[in-house]
Amino acid sequence: MPGGFRHGVRAANRRIMRCFAVLAFKETNVADRETIAILGGTGDLGTGLAIRWAKAGYRIVIGSRTLEKAQNAVANLTAISPETPAEAKVNPAAAAAGDIVVLTVPAEHQTSTLQTVRAGLAGKILIDVTVPLVPPRVGTVQLPPEGSAGKRAQDFLGDDVMVVTAFQNVAAHLLKEDVAIECDVLVAGNKRAARDKVIQLAEQAGMRAWHAGPIENSAAAEALTSVLIQINRRHEISHSGVQIVGQSPQRGSARGNPSQEESPQPGSARGNPSQTQAD
Numbered sequence: 001m002p003g004g005f006r007h008g009v010r011a012a013n014r015r016i017m018r019c020f021a022v023l024a025f026k027e028t029n030v031a032d033r034e035t036i037a038i039l040g041g042t043g044d045l046g047t048g049l050a051i052r053w054a055k056a057g058y059r060i061v062i063g064s065r066t067l068e069k070a071q072n073a074v075a076n077l078t079a080i081s082p083e084t085p086a087e088a089k090v091n092p093a094a095a096a097a098g099d100i101v102v103l104t105v106p107a108e109h110q111t112s113t114l115q116t117v118r119a120g121l122a123g124k125i126l127i128d129v130t131v132p133l134v135p136p137r138v139g140t141v142q143l144p145p146e147g148s149a150g151k152r153a154q155d156f157l158g159d160d161v162m163v164v165t166a167f168q169n170v171a172a173h174l175l176k177e178d179v180a181i182e183c184d185v186l187v188a189g190n191k192r193a194a195r196d197k198v199i200q201l202a203e204q205a206g207m208r209a210w211h212a213g214p215i216e217n218s219a220a221a222e223a224l225t226s227v228l229i230q231i232n233r234r235h236e237i238s239h240s241g242v243q244i245v246g247q248s249p250q251r252g253s254a255r256g257n258p259s260q261e262e263s264p265q266p267g268s269a270r271g272n273p274s275q276t277q278a279d
């Protein structure tokens, strides 16, 4: 690796660490919070989510195919958020250790990774961020035969695991920085209570999140990523995203700022989905 590039990466890491060092660790009793295990948590999106949830007071387990890589990622996370209890494990042990498990590996390794961890997932929520991009035409929607990566994961794992898909349209780079995230999160999964939980986690990580319906609807969020890639290219903007607009009889504009309002009830804000849909 050229020295200049290495220096650039180190400088970027220092910038990120400075950025988060000035944020106060959320005052909360960590013992009361669940453990979030992030499989492939050494990568871009996993790192960003780990930083955000660590700052929100969750216990974090970073999963990797190799313990050493996970340990390095934990060292970086601890430098950013020293108060966060964080552990390194290989993916199967990480999945077993998490109350909630997050899958953040490239689409082509989604099923093979799930195969190695499925024993640790029974009865849990699995948050799947997979976008099934097919290089080189990543700006063209190419969903898998199952309909979506989320549906593929749910079919593979069976009903004992609550697969919930989210974060497909959020740039990892933004998650790592101390910046407001304008892109909303569409949350799909077959169990409403599981979606509620993921909406809460997204909000605690600084994003607005919405019930997007059953796991089949994950296709829409996954496909949107290719659309956003096209928008980034053709309109020369970085990190385009999506926002939901509308009026709620209870809450007014859908685009109200949650930090200035009473904290929204997960799943009930911005229209009450229970009035319009079952699980």
Ligand SMILES: NC(=O)c1ccc[n+]([C@@H]2O[C@H](COP(=O)([O-])OP(=O)(O)OC[C@H]3O[C@@H](n4cnc5c(N)ncnc54)[C@H](OP(=O)(O)O)[C@@H]3O)[C@@H](O)[C@H]2O)c1
Pocket: 040, 041, 042, 043, 044, 045, 046, 063, 064, 065, 066, 069, 070, 103, 104, 105, 106, 107, 109, 113, 129, 130, 131, 132, 133, 167, 168, 169, 170, 171, 172, 173
């Ligand atoms: N990057 C984004 O902005 C973004 C945004 C939305 C959604 N996503 C989705 O998030 C997922 C992760 O994206 P990313 O950009 O974070 O990916 P990434 O950095 O390229 O990879 C994430 C991790 O996947 C693991 N991995 C790599 N090859 C593997 C293999 N053969 N088998 C098992 N694990 C392997 C690696 O962990 P170890 O080597 O430690 O095992 C790696 O650190 C993807 O499905 C992507 O579509 C990404």
